[in-house]
Amino acid sequence: MANLAAVVGIGQTRYETRRGDVSIAGLVHEAALRALQDADLGWNAIDAVIIGKAPDMFEGVVMPEIYLADALGGNGKPMLRVHTAGSVGGSTALVAASHVQSGTFRRVLTVTFEKQSESNAMWALSSKHPFSPHLNAGAGGYFAPIMREYIRRSKAPYDVGIKVAVKDRLHGARNPLAHLQLPNITTQEVEASPMLWDPIRFLESCPSSDGACAMVIADESLVHESPQRPAWIKGVAMRSEPTMYAGRDEVNPQAGRACAADVYRQAGITHPRRELDCAEIYVPFSWYEPMWLENLGFAEQGQGWKLTMAGATSLDEAGDIPWNCSGGVLSSNPIGASGMIRFAEAARQVRGDAGQHQVDGAATAMGHAYGGGAQFFAMWIVSSGKA
Amino acid sequence: MREAAIVSFAQLDCVRNAGALNEVELIMPVINGALSGAGLGSVQEVDFTCSGSSDYQQGVAFSFVLGVDALGAVPPINESHVEMDAAWALYEAILKIRMGHADSALIYGFGKSSPGELPAVLSQQLDPYYLAPLWVDTVSLAALQARMMLDQGIISELDMAEVVARSRRNALANNPHAQLKGEVTAQQLLQADPWVSPLRKHDCCPISDGASAMVICTLERARQWGKPCAVIRGIDHRIESHNPGVRDLTRSVSTEHAASHAGAANGRVQVAELHAPFSHQEIILSRALGLGDGTDINPSGGVLAGNLMMASGLSRIGEVAKRIIAGEVQRGVAHATSGPCLQHNLVTVLEAA
Numbered sequence: 001m002a003n004l005a006a007v008v009g010i011g012q013t014r015y016e017t018r019r020g021d022v023s024i025a026g027l028v029h030e031a032a033l034r035a036l037q038d039a040d041l042g043w044n045a046i047d048a049v050i051i052g053k054a055p056d057m058f059e060g061v062v063m064p065e066i067y068l069a070d071a072l073g074g075n076g077k078p079m080l081r082v083h084t085a086g087s088v089g090g091s092t093a094l095v096a097a098s099h100v101q102s103g104t105f106r107r108v109l110t111v112t113f114e115k116q117s118e119s120n121a122m123w124a125l126s127s128k129h130p131f132s133p134h135l136n137a138g139a140g141g142y143f144a145p146i147m148r149e150y151i152r153r154s155k156a157p158y159d160v161g162i163k164v165a166v167k168d169r170l171h172g173a174r175n176p177l178a179h180l181q182l183p184n185i186t187t188q189e190v191e192a193s194p195m196l197w198d199p200i201r202f203l204e205s206c207p208s209s210d211g212a213c214a215m216v217i218a219d220e221s222l223v224h225e226s227p228q229r230p231a232w233i234k235g236v237a238m239r240s241e242p243t244m245y246a247g248r249d250e251v252n253p254q255a256g257r258a259c260a261a262d263v264y265r266q267a268g269i270t271h272p273r274r275e276l277d278c279a280e281i282y283v284p285f286s287w288y289e290p291m292w293l294e295n296l297g298f299a300e301q302g303q304g305w306k307l308t309m310a311g312a313t314s315l316d317e318a319g320d321i322p323w324n325c326s327g328g329v330l331s332s333n334p335i336g337a338s339g340m341i342r343f344a345e346a347a348r349q350v351r352g353d354a355g356q357h358q359v360d361g362a363a364t365a366m367g368h369a370y371g372g373g374a375q376f377f378a379m380w381i382v383s384s385g386k387a
Numbered sequence: 388m389r390e391a392a393i394v395s396f397a398q399l400d401c402v403r404n405a406g407a408l409n410e411v412e413l414i415m416p417v418i419n420g421a422l423s424g425a426g427l428g429s430v431q432e433v434d435f436t437c438s439g440s441s442d443y444q445q446g447v448a449f450s451f452v453l454g455v456d457a458l459g460a461v462p463p464i465n466e467s468h469v470e471m472d473a474a475w476a477l478y479e480a481i482l483k484i485r486m487g488h489a490d491s492a493l494i495y496g497f498g499k500s501s502p503g504e505l506p507a508v509l510s511q512q513l514d515p516y517y518l519a520p521l522w523v524d525t526v527s528l529a530a531l532q533a534r535m536m537l538d539q540g541i542i543s544e545l546d547m548a549e550v551v552a553r554s555r556r557n558a559l560a561n562n563p564h565a566q567l568k569g570e571v572t573a574q575q576l577l578q579a580d581p582w583v584s585p586l587r588k589h590d591c592c593p594i595s596d597g598a599s600a601m602v603i604c605t606l607e608r609a610r611q612w613g614k615p616c617a618v619i620r621g622i623d624h625r626i627e628s629h630n631p632g633v634r635d636l637t638r639s640v641s642t643e644h645a646a647s648h649a650g651a652a653n654g655r656v657q658v659a660e661l662h663a664p665f666s667h668q669e670i671i672l673s674r675a676l677g678l679g680d681g682t683d684i685n686p687s688g689g690v691l692a693g694n695l696m697m698a699s700g701l702s703r704i705g706e707v708a709k710r711i712i713a714g715e716v717q718r719g720v721a722h723a724t725s726g727p728c729l730q731h732n733l734v735t736v737l738e739a740a
Binding site for chain 2: 021
């Protein structure tokens with residue numbers, strides 16, 4: 001019943017530790033303008049603006065859509081701000097798509113960003129909730145025990161995370177926009193880096209980045225007005241579950257499995273490893289690759305690490321299902337934008353314009369984001385084929 | 388496009404300080420109220436859930452995450468959140484229904500403003516380079532707006548006081564959830580000293596803790612449930628420039644545009660609930676919506692009677708829906724706002740089925 005929509009423009013900033021040369025408005029404007037240029041459109045061609053970012057405390061601006069209306073050509077238009085924790089970049093793309101798929105608008109601009117250099121994310125993630133125990137752990141401290149439980153259950157060798165860290169940085173070295181440029185990274189170097197939250201070493205963790213990512217999403221009837229090959233949106237899904245409940249499996253969350261099943265059903269996918277050509281999956285800490293390989297049905301339970309170790313997810317090892325060819329979250333992490341970067345990079349792959357990190361002949365790709373205590377999920381599947 | 392309708396609405400009493408109640412405890416009663424009002428037993432029986440809140444009210448990042456604990460989201464649910472008034476969560480839910488990915492949805496908004504200083508918190512909505520460092524707060528910006536209107540002869544201080552007197556009177560007569568209510572005349576109100584000139588304290592909405600929630604669904608689903616409903620005939624929102632110096636603050640162009648796109652003028656407006664945190668803003672909004680004597684404006688008392696930050700806009704929609712569902716009126720308009728001096732406005736047109 002939903003109208004057919006496609007990504008017709010993509011714009012990203014370079015991701016780096018600190019973009020001191022631009023304001024927050026300048027940062028989002030840069031990504032938005034590049035998306036419009038990519039789509040060969042002006043600001044007037046946009047019906048609505050949908051923005052997303054992670055907590056406002058990362059920059060200290062409350063409800064920043066209010067301030068960013070001018071920088072994003074929002075005057076006189078609807079402007080919506082999404083916030084679903086770390087999955088927000090993905091959720092924002094989905095909410096933007098729904099503006100078109102619902103038939104309400106014909107062409108929208110969506111932008112996500114984080115300017116983490118404006119504050120300290122570790123602080124913003126560790127503030128005390130009234131009436132709740134104070135963890136002061138940041139994201140790495142929160143997820144470390146869950147990764148250890150995965151290792152215990154799957155009996156995975158200790159160096160799977162190291163392999164993922166090297167693989168994604170080698171992918172990132174092919175992507176000029178990636179924050180970390182480590183073309184000569186070695187397993188020894190990762191192994192020797194300081195242990196932050198066992199089992200996560202410094203080089204097995206995502207960086208903290210400034211950056212923005214934007215897309216123009218258009219109704220089928222307007223796709224021809226933009227020169228790029230469209231990335232058709234074939235499936236869209238979100239799922240949430242509580243942070244804690246009796247019997248919750250935090251290693252293999254039910255919400256992730258349910259979200260994947262929904263998006264595969266819409267896109268007609270029954271065997272993701274075989275039918276997808278590549279995937280951009282939210283892996284902020286190395287061990288989340290094998291965990292999500294299982295959660296998303298690319299491998300049987302307990303077997304995900306074997307795909308990683310066999311090179312199945314590596315572009316450099318000519319794997320059959322490359323994951324995070326752009327370098328992933330391990331190479332660039334402007335938190336609020338990280339999910340949308342996954343969605344946009346999936347679209348770039350099926351457009352065939354991913355440059356040095358292009359998967360040859362990619363026709364169908366998946367974008368994925370998660371957030372909170374691995375409890376919020378957003379996914380889409382895009383394809384070069386319309387039908 | 389498929390139409391959506393409101394079948395139930397629930398709200399808490401607006402109170403200045405909810406004390407030790409946390410957000411989950413504020414949300415649960417309205418979620419249960421909205422679900423049971425629709426004849427539903429749990430969140431699992433709706434296809435989509437969307438909420439609105441602001442981290443800066445609670446003073447912690449990801450404050451909405453704990454709100455999910457109030458839902459009973461096991462097994463996992465299709466859920467989303469806007470860092471905006473929950474009226475915009477309703478907007479997102481309507482898109483889901485229009486695209487056929489949901490036949491029903493639960494929407495809720497919540498806010499506990501009491502732990503902080505709300506005007507100071509909202510001052511950090513402003514441009515962080517040029518305006519926020521001035522710490523000019525929402526009340527001061529609204530006062531500038533009121534001063535422009537007075538200086539241009541668009542309104543008088545008596546007009547403002549009459550808005551407040553009507554709000555207090557309506558809240559006393561019609562709204563058991565109101566925080567401020569009573570019989571008071573405009574002349575009596577004008578005796579009060581200025582607060583932030585030209586605003587007197589009663590020209591400003593109170594600060595409240597609380598939550599509200601509603602269930603919406605397709606018309607077909609409402610028939611299946613056997614529930615009377617208020618049909619959402621139109622909904623639209625528009626934002627304006629953030630720079631107060633380039634806007635005409637004495638009118639609301641974005642409300643005019645939103646009203647036009649939502650079709651507000653396509654029939655008689657019997658009742659209107661306007662999200663006007665300051666008395667003079669109700670006059671701006673009435674004019675932007677073209678409302679005249681035939682319209683009952685803010686029968687609930689509006690947000691001058693109680694202001695659930697992040698849920699007030701949704702509550703305005705709920706208040707109109709409630710009256711249509713009860714058969715008191717056939718058609719009404721609800722308005723929600725965000726940002727300083729009515730920068731961003733949403734207009735909903737509701738009709739009897």
